[in-house]
Amino acid sequence: MTGTPNSRRIDVITVFPEMVEQVARFGVVGRAAERGLIELSAWNPRDYAEDRHATVDDRPYGGGPGMVMKVAPLHRAIQAARAADPRPARVIHLSPQGARLDQDRVARLAACERVIYLCGRYEGIDERLLEAEVDEELSIGDYVLSGGELAAMVAIDAATRLVPGALGHEDSAAEDSFATGLLDHPHYTRPEVYERRGVPEVLRSGDHGAVDTWRLKQALGRTWLRRPDLLAGRELDERQRRLLDEFIAEHRA
Numbered sequence: 001m002t003g004t005p006n007s008r009r010i011d012v013i014t015v016f017p018e019m020v021e022q023v024a025r026f027g028v029v030g031r032a033a034e035r036g037l038i039e040l041s042a043w044n045p046r047d048y049a050e051d052r053h054a055t056v057d058d059r060p061y062g063g064g065p066g067m068v069m070k071v072a073p074l075h076r077a078i079q080a081a082r083a084a085d086p087r088p089a090r091v092i093h094l095s096p097q098g099a100r101l102d103q104d105r106v107a108r109l110a111a112c113e114r115v116i117y118l119c120g121r122y123e124g125i126d127e128r129l130l131e132a133e134v135d136e137e138l139s140i141g142d143y144v145l146s147g148g149e150l151a152a153m154v155a156i157d158a159a160t161r162l163v164p165g166a167l168g169h170e171d172s173a174a175e176d177s178f179a180t181g182l183l184d185h186p187h188y189t190r191p192e193v194y195e196r197r198g199v200p201e202v203l204r205s206g207d208h209g210a211v212d213t214w215r216l217k218q219a220l221g222r223t224w225l226r227r228p229d230l231l232a233g234r235e236l237d238e239r240q241r242r243l244l245d246e247f248i249a250e251h252r253a
């Protein structure tokens with residue numbers, strides 16, 4: 001099935017295709033898939049194994065616990081995915097050895113017409129497959145996972161949100177905060193009071209300028225408090241500097 005001509009094609013090489021296909025059933029990614037903005041296909045190396053037991057793994061040379069994913073079934077699955085669309089594809093291996101996924105790298109993924117995500121299981125993938133087929137390795141963080149599928153789903157979700165048309169206005173507004181590299185300001189909705197806790201006056205004042213200022217101040221302040229590293233890498237303009245200084249003074253009062 002081919003999507004609209006400029007649709008993004010996403011292929012995932014995984015022994016658990018049903019797991020990964022779920023990401024395209026819900027929310028923003030689900031709507032993008034429905035509307036043909038993206039096209040998601042999963043390819044199971046088990047379907048490309050030579051033997052009748054559909055073996056995709058084998059014991060490691062050098063001994064040790066666990067199993068290693070074999071080259072041939074993965075190679076054939078990648079070839080099948082490549083053949084499904086004439087456009088060149090960037091092959092991304094989700095791996096603890098990879099560069100840390102961040103919004104800049106997500107933006108680069110979103111700009112690719114085709115991406116093939118390669119998900120490891122067991123102890124990992126035979127190095128010769130990685131040497132031959134992988135363009136880039138990405139990690140979603142420093143913790144132990146059972147496989148690369150969740151990482152692929154994280155990358156797919158984050159990148160799809162950046163595909164033009166994927167977000168309606170109501171969602172794109174939510175992008176503003178991190179598009180500025182800051183954490184989010186606090187959010188409130190009805191009721192006005194819940195168990196004696198109210199809503200900041202300014203948010204109900206109808207003064208949109210004051211609301212924007214309050215939100216920027218809160219975003220700057222919370223970033224300063226919880227993720228100062230995000231502030232270290234950026235210049236604040238005069239207004240932002242003043243608002244953050246106000247927040248800090250109030251925080252220390």
Ligand SMILES: Cc1cccc(C(=O)NCC2(NC(=O)c3cccc4nocc34)CCCC2)c1
Pocket residue numbers: 094095096120121122123124125138139140141142143144145146147148151
């Ligand atoms: C810190 C650390 C050091 C050594 C091994 C592991 C580990 O978790 N190894 C197991 C595997 N992990 C991942 O694939 C994986 C894990 C974490 C983030 C990721 N982002 O993308 C893929 C990721 C690799 C082969 C099968 C799963 C983790």
